[in-house]
Amino acid sequence: MIEGPRKDELLEATAAWLNDAASPAEGFHCKVAANALGIVTRELTQWPAAEAAAVARMQAILGRDGDYAALNLALAEALRDGTVSADDAVVFDHLRRTALDMLAVDQPRYRHELAAPKETGA
């Protein structure tokens, strides 16, 4: 679940920075601002489909309905109390797909060692 900063917070902070005459015009700060806008753009274009897929997977795992936030919370609590385990291949597949979808929004160029999901899905 994308918790924070939310896209409205990113837009607001970036707009405030652009509007502030005292903002440093150095390359670094411009890159940070451009990065924030990139995150918002990818979230708007990619995240709705990723979230819908995550909802379907969590409904199957938990055997109940609900929106993303409610199911994600229920899954976290089930993992905490041990009623659901990440050792379960279906559960791990969901965690993998969700984490990779989120990374694709937040940091698409980040290099890591987590294997891509199998094409067929769970």
Added chain:
Amino acid sequence: MSASDPSSAADATDFVLARLNALAPLLAPGGERATGLRRLTGGASLETWAFDVRGAGEGEGAGRPLILRRRGGGREAEVFETSLPLPIEAKLLQAAEAAGAPVARLVRDCIEADGLGEAYVVERVAGETLGRRIAADPAFAPARAILGRQCGETLARIHAIDLSALPPLETQDARAVLARYADIYRKSSGPRPVMEAALRWMEARLPEPIAPRLVHGDFRNGNLMVDPETGLTAVLDWELAHLGDPAEDLGWLCVNSWRFGVTHRAVGGFTDLETLLEAYRVAGGEPLSVERVRFWQAVGTFKWAVVTMMMYRTFATGASRSVERAVIGRRLSECEVDLLALMEASR
């Protein structure tokens, strides 16, 4: 913290310069004045300054290059509230140097009469700290060939320091560290499936207790001063030092976020774990299993996840409105991917 601390940046420079000028004779033989004073990176609270001490009539290039670290009057939302007092850090630098670890040599552990507040002065060591350059710049290829071995030897020396000669430090074993970061996570964020799964994974793999050692606490690519040819020249940033499991330092050095894109080199983006462990053992470090290091790598990744949450909190609560601070909150996703990669590798 000094009540007389100035508020503006220009006043701060004048304030520090005046005191360093007065201190110059104690900082270098024949020293008469401080020149080239400039503020380096650092938080609003902990200041780092570079300067040179020169004698009368000495021109450019003849001074003694030094670094001043001081607790300034500035306030900011601190991410770690556990930073050591600077006088303790100064004692650790001396102990590390005596043990043969490369550190910036302590020049002055400042006293109240110096007028700089909590502060110390060390030699300014030449080299690069930018992790990305150290991991990927072709100019650093000679350094990368030896850096892993140097890190193993240096960690073995730090971990061999006699604890009875050190100032009192907090002991943090694996269970305590895990409980502490789990607690901060629960206070900083709503429940997250990957964080919960990672906690279960780590709790099931708590290593056997081990004799506590001096742990640097932030030994990673980015806090190492590196020469392109000769490799490691100084271990920096001792403010998170504590007593604990020596594998904590090796695990933190392996966290993927500190490999700067060179993911296939598990140690800081510059070498493999086998090289690090072998050098550590040859230099007298007690043999550490790969599993123990992997456990601490997971703890380190979890810890970095918690830090990104806290950075975002300082933005969300209005303590900082910088875009940079906000965006760090989105680095949580890299930590969750890295935690899953560690869990998958152990299945």
